[in-house]
Amino acid sequence: MIIKENEIIVEKVIDKDILKIDNNINQYKNAIFFDLEHYVYKKPKCVGVFGSCFFDEQKSKLFVTQYMIENKDEVEDILLLAEQYFKEMQSKYNKDTIVTFSGNNDFTVINYLFEKYKIEYKILDNYKHIDLQKEYEKIVKHGIGLKALEKVFDIDREGELIAGSNLAKTFHKVLKDKEYIVRMPKEKIEKILQYNEQDVVNLFHIYVNWNKYISEIDGNIEVTV
Incomplete structure (x- = not known):
């Protein structure tokens, strides 16, 4: 398992x-x-990468945690780490809300895998859920992707974008071949982790800068330039 904290x-x-x-x-x-x-x-x-962060107001920092599987034997292990993370965030740090972008897809995957591996933990029984895609669409009345929303918020990503289909192919190979992760260039692993980190960190920045870029006027969206 690759464990990265930042x-x-x-x-x-x-x-x-x-x-x-x-x-x-x-x-x-x-x-x-x-x-x-x-x-x-x-x-x-499988969950290929679990990524999450939270804001520490006293230190004025985001604390990012990521888990990435290295072979098929870790499919259950990453789920157990995810369960432990959710429980610790609630008991140790008093977290009670999960912020996502189109999070229902992720919850469908992780809940299915929790059930398959008999992990009796219900995320949404323990956390409120705020979906930034839905919050935005309440105003604009049409769909938007995360990368498009980042442009609205003047967020420039570090590193390159990775297509979901390419990530799926990578994790298929990881499950199929125990040695694949060993042969995978370290740069590729870092790109995947960086991509996921940008996803969670940018959710925070969108959340705390919401009214700087968006206001609701007569049911229409106004984007501040």
């Missing part, structure tokens, strides 16, 4: 810019920002 300094968060949920601007302080890279062929096969 700390990212956050510039000052401005209250007036933060997304309000039920008239609460402080929900992000109790949240984890979550994204999976996974492999599905007819049915979910």
